[in-house]
Amino acid sequence: MNMWRVWPHWRATLAVLVLSMVASCDGAEAPAPTPTPVGPALPVLTNRDWPLAHADPSAVVGRRVVLRARVYSASKVADDLMLCAWVDFDSDQLSTVFRILGAVEGVERDDFVWVEGVVSPVAAVETGCAKFGEPEVEVTHLTVTDRVGIRPALRSIQVGQVLERRGVRIVLERVEFAAEETRIYFTLENRRDETLLAFATGLRIEIGGSELAAIIPIGQGIPAPRGRVASGGIEHGGFQFPVVEQGGPPITVRWRGVRMEPSGEEIGEWTWVVDPAGAIAPEG
Numbered sequence: 001m002n003m004w005r006v007w008p009h010w011r012a013t014l015a016v017l018v019l020s021m022v023a024s025c026d027g028a029e030a031p032a033p034t035p036t037p038v039g040p041a042l043p044v045l046t047n048r049d050w051p052l053a054h055a056d057p058s059a060v061v062g063r064r065v066v067l068r069a070r071v072y073s074a075s076k077v078a079d080d081l082m083l084c085a086w087v088d089f090d091s092d093q094l095s096t097v098f099r100i101l102g103a104v105e106g107v108e109r110d111d112f113v114w115v116e117g118v119v120s121p122v123a124a125v126e127t128g129c130a131k132f133g134e135p136e137v138e139v140t141h142l143t144v145t146d147r148v149g150i151r152p153a154l155r156s157i158q159v160g161q162v163l164e165r166r167g168v169r170i171v172l173e174r175v176e177f178a179a180e181e182t183r184i185y186f187t188l189e190n191r192r193d194e195t196l197l198a199f200a201t202g203l204r205i206e207i208g209g210s211e212l213a214a215i216i217p218i219g220q221g222i223p224a225p226r227g228r229v230a231s232g233g234i235e236h237g238g239f240q241f242p243v244v245e246q247g248g249p250p251i252t253v254r255w256r257g258v259r260m261e262p263s264g265e266e267i268g269e270w271t272w273v274v275d276p277a278g279a280i281a282p283e284g
Contacts, residue, residue, distance in 0.1 A: 045119075050087050053119075054094045057135030060119045065137055068150045069096060071111045073129060083107055084129035089150075090215070095129050097136040107142075110220055112150040116141040146221025147240075151178040155246055161272050166265075167192040172253060172272045176238075177246045181215070183222060184253060185238035190229040194260040196267075199227035200239055202257030208249055214239040228261075250275045 045053055045065040053060045069085035072092075076082070081103040087094040089112070098115055100107075107113065117139040143149075153176035161172045169189040176183040184205070190196035203214040216224070216239075225235035244251060255270040 047087055050094055050096075054087070054096070054135055057119065057122055057133075060135070061121055063119050065115070065117055065119060067096070067115045067137070069098070069113055069115065070147075070150075071107055071109055071113060074107050074109060081105065081107065083113065084134075085113060095134045097129055097134050098139050098142075099136060100139045100142060107144055112145050112147055112220070114143040114145060114150060115139050148183075148221040150221075151180055153178050153183070157274060157276070159272070159274055161274075163270050163272070165267055165270075168196055168258065168267050170198070170255070170258075170270055172274070173236075175251075175274055175276075177244065177276065180243055182241040182244040183238050184214075184241065186225055186236070188225050188229050188235045190231060190233050192260060193231050194263055194265075195231065196229040196233075196258070197227060197261050198225075198229065198255065198258045200224060203239060203255050204253075205241055205244070206252040206254065207244060212241050212244075214241060244276060247277050 042063055045060060045063050045067075047068055050065075050067065053063075067087055068089075069087045070089035071083050071085045073084035074081065077099075079102055081100040083098040083100070085096055085098060086092050087096050098113065098117070099120070115137060117137040120136045120138045122133055122136060155177045157175045157177075159172045159174055163170050163172075167190070169187075169191065171187040171189075173185040173187055176185075182205075188196065188198055200214045200216060205212050222240065223237045224239055225237035229235050251274050253272040253274065258267040258270060259265060260267065
């Protein structure tokens with residue numbers, strides 16, 4: 001037990017005993033101690049709060065946090081593991097330092113982490129992160145996961161809708177709805193004797209009159225199917241999109257620009273219709 005932590009308590013106890021003895025000798029009753037007022041506990045800071053907290057980290061020192069982030073650098077400093085991570089991992093913004101006391105390994109670049117901890121004073125020395133002066137969090141609990149784990153699906157629709165045209169077979173396998181993104185998974189099979197070109201730049205979803213482009217996956221957990229599928233090859237994987245309301249109107253998934261190489265033959269536009277509510281059977 002660390003004596004410096006215990007001694008103030010002993011000193012306070014001893015002072016009370018002395019006062020009690022003096023009061024007894026004088027025949028007067030010792031006054032009751034005045035309770036120290038305790039204010040309401042401040043709410044825990046999350047990713048939603050972090051843009052404001054990040055702008056003035058000194059104002060949130062001592063606050064508890066629960067943050068999700070993607071690691072872009074991990075290094076050992078003394079006996080601790082220092083992680084530099086993007087809290088806004090969609091845009092590589094809000095760089096934050098996570099210090100794990102007594103740990104030196106177990107986290108790598110592009111890992112996603114779910115962190116609980118307390119905001120520390122800004123590090124007085126350079127930490128090797130994006131810039132000097134990022135907020136620092138002393139970690140009390142750490143979960144290392146991937147992108148699917150950091151944004152778990154709230155609901156999943158198994159679609160399994162097959163479209164086949166001129167020796168090319170594309171299956172829309174399933175749609176996952178997370179709180180902050182939508183994920184769509186495909187299987188691509190090339191039965192031709194040429195290379196199939198099917199890049200995410202031609203992939204869109206349409207909903208309520210708006211068109212949303214696919215987001216190229218960043219980090220571990222959602223491998224995208226390669227856009228070049230060799231003759232006889234099969235590719236599996238998914239793409240992220242902005243969040244879509246689970247109970248909203250049907251969404252149309254369109255994949256344009258699919259073609260063969262070297263002939264340049266256009267395979268055409270591939271279209272699927274999926275009802276997020278799950279009430280209407282998917283069609284293609």
